[in-house]
Amino acid sequence: MTTEVTSTLPPAGVPAGGAGGALLSLRGISKHFGPVQALVDVTFDVPAGQVTALIGDNGAGKSVLIKCISGIHSPDDGEIVWDGKPVHIKNPLDASSLGIETVHQDLALCDNLDIVQNMFLGRERVQHFALAEEDMEKAAGETLTGLAVTTVRSIRQPVASLSGGQRQSVAIAKAVLWNSKLVIMDEPTAALGVAQTAMVLALVRRLADRGLAVIIVSHNMNDVFEVADRVAVLRLGRTVAVRPAAELDRQIVVDLMTTGVSTRAVTPPDGKGVSS
Amino acid sequence: MSKVDGLPPAVEEELTESAALEAELAVAPALVANSLGDYLRGSFARVRGGESGVLPVVGGLILISILFQWLNSNFLTSRNLVNLLIQGSPIMLLAMAQVYALLLGEIDLSIGFVSGIGGIVTAELVKQSTGWPWWAAILVALIVCAFIGAVQGTIITRLGLPSFVVTLAGFLGLQGVMLLILGNGGSVPINDKVINDLASGNLTPTASWIVLLLVVAAFGIRTWRREEGRRASGLVAPPRSLTLVKIGAALAAAVAIALICNADRGTLVPIRGLPWVVLIVLGVLAMWTLLLGRTKFGRYVYAIGGNAEAARRAGVRLATVRTVAFTLCSFTAGVAGIVYASRLRSVSTALDGGTLVLYAVAAAVIGGASLFGGRGKAIHAVLGGLVIAAIANGMGLQGYSAAAEKVVTALVLLAAVAIDAVARRGRTAR
Ligand SMILES: Nc1ncnc2c1ncn2[C@@H]1O[C@H](COP(=O)(O)OP(=O)(O)O)[C@@H](O)[C@H]1O
Numbered sequence: 001m002t003t004e005v006t007s008t009l010p011p012a013g014v015p016a017g018g019a020g021g022a023l024l025s026l027r028g029i030s031k032h033f034g035p036v037q038a039l040v041d042v043t044f045d046v047p048a049g050q051v052t053a054l055i056g057d058n059g060a061g062k063s064v065l066i067k068c069i070s071g072i073h074s075p076d077d078g079e080i081v082w083d084g085k086p087v088h089i090k091n092p093l094d095a096s097s098l099g100i101e102t103v104h105q106d107l108a109l110c111d112n113l114d115i116v117q118n119m120f121l122g123r124e125r126v127q128h129f130a131l132a133e134e135d136m137e138k139a140a141g142e143t144l145t146g147l148a149v150t151t152v153r154s155i156r157q158p159v160a161s162l163s164g165g166q167r168q169s170v171a172i173a174k175a176v177l178w179n180s181k182l183v184i185m186d187e188p189t190a191a192l193g194v195a196q197t198a199m200v201l202a203l204v205r206r207l208a209d210r211g212l213a214v215i216i217v218s219h220n221m222n223d224v225f226e227v228a229d230r231v232a233v234l235r236l237g238r239t240v241a242v243r244p245a246a247e248l249d250r251q252i253v254v255d256l257m258t259t260g261v262s263t264r265a266v267t268p269p270d271g272k273g274v275s276s
Numbered sequence: 277m278s279k280v281d282g283l284p285p286a287v288e289e290e291l292t293e294s295a296a297l298e299a300e301l302a303v304a305p306a307l308v309a310n311s312l313g314d315y316l317r318g319s320f321a322r323v324r325g326g327e328s329g330v331l332p333v334v335g336g337l338i339l340i341s342i343l344f345q346w347l348n349s350n351f352l353t354s355r356n357l358v359n360l361l362i363q364g365s366p367i368m369l370l371a372m373a374q375v376y377a378l379l380l381g382e383i384d385l386s387i388g389f390v391s392g393i394g395g396i397v398t399a400e401l402v403k404q405s406t407g408w409p410w411w412a413a414i415l416v417a418l419i420v421c422a423f424i425g426a427v428q429g430t431i432i433t434r435l436g437l438p439s440f441v442v443t444l445a446g447f448l449g450l451q452g453v454m455l456l457i458l459g460n461g462g463s464v465p466i467n468d469k470v471i472n473d474l475a476s477g478n479l480t481p482t483a484s485w486i487v488l489l490l491v492v493a494a495f496g497i498r499t500w501r502r503e504e505g506r507r508a509s510g511l512v513a514p515p516r517s518l519t520l521v522k523i524g525a526a527l528a529a530a531v532a533i534a535l536i537c538n539a540d541r542g543t544l545v546p547i548r549g550l551p552w553v554v555l556i557v558l559g560v561l562a563m564w565t566l567l568l569g570r571t572k573f574g575r576y577v578y579a580i581g582g583n584a585e586a587a588r589r590a591g592v593r594l595a596t597v598r599t600v601a602f603t604l605c606s607f608t609a610g611v612a613g614i615v616y617a618s619r620l621r622s623v624s625t626a627l628d629g630g631t632l633v634l635y636a637v638a639a640a641v642i643g644g645a646s647l648f649g650g651r652g653k654a655i656h657a658v659l660g661g662l663v664i665a666a667i668a669n670g671m672g673l674q675g676y677s678a679a680a681e682k683v684v685t686a687l688v689l690l691a692a693v694a695i696d697a698v699a700r701r702g703r704t705a706r
């Protein structure tokens with residue numbers, strides 16, 4: 001769908017692929033908090049250039065899993081394989097130096113700063129101790145144009161004046177600015193209306209079309225089937241299914257989320273099928 | 277995924293790629309406006325959106341000046357205006373100090389007495405029996421003040437205590453220290469010529485012209501270069517006419533200050549020239565404007581005030597930035613204290629650190645800094661301090677009582693906070 005736009009862009013990250021074509025492989029990840037076993041033997045692959053949806057009921061362990069990948073928690077057991085090599089992600093800095101960026105549910109933007117300032121927060125470019133504003137403004141502008149985030153009036157307006165969808169877009173663009181290879185989003189559309197959800201999902205799609213790997217956490221079935229190429233279903237901390245979205249439908253996913261198994265056959269896609 | 281359907285036409289329009297490409301990262305028309313009119317319209321939009329800038333307080337200052345001049349034709353005389361600048365300078369400096377705390381969304385109640393300590397240390401070191409040179413005394417006084425700020429900042433950040441309580445303890449403790457050093461009702465006179473000249477000395481008229489024109493030239497060249505460069509590379513920039521208006525306004529202000537300060541304002545002997553203290557205020561203003569506006573540290577101060585959690589996740593070391601901000605706050609209070617002591621030619625237990633700090637907060641807020649953090653600049657503190665000094669001076673000229681002066685200051689403060697709150701509401705409405 002977005003080929004007119006994306007074809008004019010330089011690829012943001014090399015569509016990396018390790019063994020088996022997956023950028024990130026989780027192998028038997030386990031994590032417990034005291035007696036609570038939050039993750040048990042979680043195993044799945046996240047390929048570059050595709051949107052992988054991570055879904056599951058409340059408390060299934062989605063957020064904990066994401067925190068394990070982005071360096072906030074370290075898993076008790078199991079292996080994270082990045083680009084074919086096993087890695088230890090001990091803190092968020094490790095994650096970002098690998099090229100993993102996370103867009104948290106509560107966006108982490110500063111309302112009083114403008115779009116450029118937010119996108120570069122913590123990684124400002126400086127020249128002789130002074131901020132290199134023009135450099136940063138150009139880079140931010142290019143990234144936003146590249147992602148076709150064009151509904152903002154000015155990249156020098158404070159993010160307080162943006163709509164929810166625009167804020168989400170800025171948060172995502174911020175993650176992309178760093179030549180990231182994997183962008184993880186926790187419930188990016190949870191607080192958005194219809195139009196804004198569409199805007200953000202289109203942006204998610206463009207990221208994958210640029211060759212990035214995307215993990216999107218959601219429990220909104222519409223979003224999942226609109227944008228995901230692959231679906232990983234978590235239930236009580238275990239992966240109960242990892243399949244291409246085309247082999248699933250809503251009812252099967254609901255069955256998997258609630259009971260862990262489904263005996264249904266796939267009904268034909270309802271027109272909102274997946275791309276790729 | 278298919279094109280988004282079922283949306284209102286306007287939204288659909290925004291989402292289509294062709295529109296997006298045409299718009300080429302649609303920069304606000306207001307901000308690439310080619311005419312001054314367009315730009316002003318954009319600015320008013322931003323004022324309504326809570327980005328009020330300095331316009332309200334400048335407007336307020338002009339109103340106050342007209343009012344007082346109409347009440348008493350002595351208000352706008354050169355003698356009175358220079359007096360007003362000198363009287364107002366400690367509050368302007370203290371307000372610039374407080375801006376650091378306010379930007380973080382915190383408050384520093386101790387700066388009134390920190391400034392007292394700065395004055396005492398200076399006075400004690402230059403007095404006959406100690407006999408230090410003036411510069412060493414000032415240096416040590418400022419280091420002591422900065423150290424007090426660093427200690428308070430460390431307690432606030434490392435122990436996670438509220439700044440209100442920690443600096444309230446500083447307020448009480450430092451008042452005690454002052455009483456201890458000065459003795460009950462005691463004072464230390466200052467006889468050092470340089471220290472006393474900080475508040476009462478003047479440049480020669482020629483030097484005044486040179487200094488003021490150099491300041492304008494530096495400001496003008498910097499502004500022109502930067503904005504011209506931004507226009508050339510197609511970045512968000514004001515129209516050229518506005519750049520010229522800004523530089524013209526700075527030049528006009530400098531000429532006005534030079535004329536006012538160089539007119540003879542003496543009663544017995546002629547007194548002319550730019551007071552040193554104006555240069556001190558301008559110097560501190562320039563330093564803190566650059567630090568807050570153009571460096572990583574400044575950016576992080578704003579980020580923490582806006583959303584500390586976001587700053588933390590972005591890798592900003594909150595504790596360090598906060599501690600440094602409290603240190604700079606106390607350091608600036610030390611400068612204010614030295615100027616204050618210089619104006620009184622002594623330090624005494626009459627120094628009311630409580631009133632000073634509250635006036636400093638009032639000045640910063642009247643000037644446009646927000647009490648809720650993340651919004652404010654050094655220039656706001658200076659302009660707010662000018663408003664407070666103008667009210668005190670103008671009402672004094674009219675022979676109103678201190679009581680009336682406080683009531684008027686209170687009303688102005690309330691008006692300023694109300695404007696801030698209304699602007700904030702406009703801002704968060706999405
Ligand atoms: N920091 C923590 N300490 C203890 N238990 C936790 C912690 N974080 C998550 N859990 C537990 O782990 C399980 C999975 O939580 P979470 O990943 O947040 O679920 P969700 O899939 O809704 O995001 C829950 O039972 C939760 O209570």
Ligand SMILES: [Mg+2]
Nearest residue numbers: 059062063064
């Ligand atoms: Mg969660």
